[in-house]
Amino acid sequence: MKRLTIAAILAAALSSTALAEDKVTIEVGYPYSALFDVTFEKIMPMFNEQYPNIEVKFRATYDDYEDGTNTVLREAVAGTLPDVTMQGLNRQAILVDKGIARSLEPFIAKEADFAKDGYHQAMLDLGTFDGAVYGLPFAVSLPVGYYNMDLMAKIGITEASQLPKTWDEVADNCKKFHEAGIENPLFWGWSITGNWFLQALMWSQGEPILNADGSVNFDGEAGLTAFKTMHKLFRECHMKNLSGTEAGLPFAAGEIAMYYWSTSSVGAIERTKGDFPLVTHEFPGIGEAPKGLPAGGNAAMLVSTSDDPARLQAAWTFLKFITSGVGASVVAETTGYMPPNKAANDLLADFYKNNPSKETAVRQADLLKDWIAYPGDNGLAITQVIYDGIEGIVTGENDDMEELQQELVEEVSDLLPKK
Template identity: 70%
Template sequence: MKKSLTAIAMLLASSAAQAEDKVTIEFAYPYSHLFDVTYEKILPKFNEQFPHIEVKMRATYESYEDGTNTVLREAVAGTLPDVTMQGLNRQAILVEKGIAKSLEPFIAKEKNFAKEGYHDAMLKLGTFDEATYGLPFSVSLPVGYYNMDVMKKAGITSAADLPKSWDEVVKVCGKLQDAGVKNPMFWGWNITGNWFLQALMWSQDKATMEGNAFQISSDEGLKSLETMKGIFRGCNMQNIEWKAALASFSAGEIGMMFWSTSALGAVERAKGDFELKTNEFPGLEASGPKGLPAGGNAAMLVSASKDPKVLDASWQWLKFITSGEGAADVARTTGYMPPNKAANEVILANFYQQNPNKETAVRQLPLLRDWQAYPGDNGLAVTQVVYDGIEGIVTGEHDDMAELQQELAEEIADLLPKK
């Protein structure tokens, strides 16, 4: 009996020690409708490998802008999470304000960590002053989504016949409307970070920002605004919120949708009984875009903890979700591309052959350009000004694009740093 009591005491002491060794970290990410299923896949694998680390999920951010605003507030209040997922174009402000920590000390301690495991163009998006602050978690490019059952009403029956330019898109809209389709097309003007304005600018090989200067005043800027007006008017596009647009397309009510490849997994899970095809993002010419902005998010270490155990646990989680199986689950559950070569070339060797709709963005990788941030403390305010201007084109409030161009240039110049 004495031996049994001793054994029980030893077991209880061991369990107590294990409980004391447990490290809890807090993690926050955006877009629950896209990523909840991803983390549901990743977390059990992480727990199996790191049973001493508990990852506590915070309430999700509504958008990348919300994520950045939230972290900025939390930095002041002293309530930061340990790891945060931020839009690729929102990393700079967290670095500039000293909120994000450099990952170089953690990388240096890794025996088997190789930066070249990440696609160079993707890793560059989280590198500032030659130091890595963010590891890319998911990368997307804009693509076209097509309900082929609806497209047949315009005489389009194969991917080869899908529109390659915006003029062709407008022509297809006309045919669909003649065939009785009430809402032939949705174009993602209201996507986060003015991403589609940058898509039109990069399509012309023109950066939206050059230094601290907003390039809407350029010929390419005017062409971008005129192209939007042509698409919205020519397709009689409804002014609907983006979640409603995705739901409407999934329900089979919209023939063409131009959006991030990120939503593909969600659309595939929600769509009705119709044939779905994705295809390359159209260009201003039939030859296609000259470049496209990289979308997606990166994992950043923003922990305010001084405890080495918490910081190490945060690094283990950050590294796990951006490499190997963690990165592969991004592709399996969403339409994002993994930023890690191991995930793409080894774990997902046959994945894209079996999932051709998810391969569209991969074919566009040579077009990948920066998703640019607006510099200075007013960057989010600039985003809103551009958003409001484009919405005015959708609603018909703005009809003279040269006039709108001048208004945007003047208002945004006042918000951007002068040097």
């Protein structure tokens, strides 16, 4: 009997050793800790239960999408890339062009009915380059308006139907707030990564920020209108200059009435806001409803340098799981991003009924346009040039919008790849 017991113990030990040897470890990087930590806290127990032999190690989170891209570019040179990285939708191209991102086509080809597994073709297109899929959308966002309805009531707005539909209406509301003694009624998300809100103003007029040939397209009337719209809002609303990190704090504290930002932050604001009724509503337009809006968010990309088939398969398994119907549902529930996977729609039907603030972006889904990346090696530098120009409007340094437009057109044109 004793021998049998020892034999059983040895067998169990050998079995455990075999399982440990079969375990595959992958490394993953993602941005915006404040947004996505809670998402992965919910996703990972489900993933670990289904795939106990895959260990996922998360690297330090990227501050934003620019930081994420810069980090991966440095890691590519140093030979320290993770296996999977989440990159801004507008930052995928540079990783494809430099051969850092790996095509997902070999993995997709082995999946039965991959297209029917829930992936919207339009969403797959966001990560498709030269006919090959390199990124699966993990989280997709659109700009929306956030409103403190206690403060809105001070100027007579008590119903969602009364919320502003144009930026002129927003500016008029600011005058009413000032008369009511509220000096800082607005924050408008000019500082969001990738000049996203400038692109929103351009797409609202039906115009991309760059032409199809890669040249500047904000040099005409649409561009000037975009700059003048920002100037009007910042001046007439007495808007303060806040960083992206700071931007949501005064709104959550109940100090700002109208906050224009990505739908991605709905979950975070709901978790931290004061005791006031929050309503989100469609993004206002320039004189009319927007004709389009840039798709924000990020995609999961395979950047592993490993040649180990087991590790690559594990990375693909993780990447596919987090962008599946289950993963997409968790993203929507914890953040406010739209699910890029239509398999999540059935899972979220009741959720949106009970969480209307997170449904606003879904109502705008038909407006989705490309979040355009600036091509070439100077893409990140162009983002900074435009950022600095818009910040000058906020601070009062830039007051002549025609002059600013001309300066930015010249600087950006010099940085774009030469034909």
